Amino acid sequence: MKLKTWFTVAATAVTVFAVQAQEMSTDDIADRIKPIGQVHVAGATADTGAAAGGARSGADIYNSACVACHSAGVLGAPKLNAAADWQPRLDEKGFDGVWQNAINGINAMPPRGTCGDCSDDEIKAAIEYMIEGI
Incomplete structure (x- = not known):
């Protein structure tokens, strides 16, 4: 592929992705970049101590x-x-x-x-x- 053709394809791809990103709402973007999982550390529970109802x-x-x-x-x-x-x-x-x-x-x-x-x-x-x- 010639350099000019390669540059044209790359520029077109970037333009398409940029246009798609601009059309996304804030909620769509947040949903797209949210974590796919959670980490649980043994012994570190969120429902102990103050979270469970007191100091x-x-x-x-x-x-x-x-x-x-x-x-x-x-x-x-x-x-x-x-x-x-x-x-x-x-x-x-x-x-x-x-x-x-x-x-x-x-x-x-x-x-x-x-x-x-x-x-x-x-x-x-x-x-x-x-x-x-x-």
Whole structure:
């Protein structure tokens, strides 16, 4: 095929597709580009916690998102109910400062730790659970 003929065929095809796209409604376009499937991650259910009718408890948050680092003190994370770990932080920044660090992240801890779907109140409850009794 000659270059001129090839260019003409390609230009015609692009024109036809462009005209078809312009004739589509917004709903048609949305329907055309919608995902064809869904992904289910085992253990990550949308109907738990707040979605199921209320905030999760501090113990629930700790056991599902905080325990990995705060049980062993990974990278300096203050351990559960360890006054020696928590008291200097609380004395320096107060509870609200510690809470803001948990929300925004500090040092090796990312924002909200490993609980990206936790509300601010659930983060607060988890901290209260971890410092309970100190």
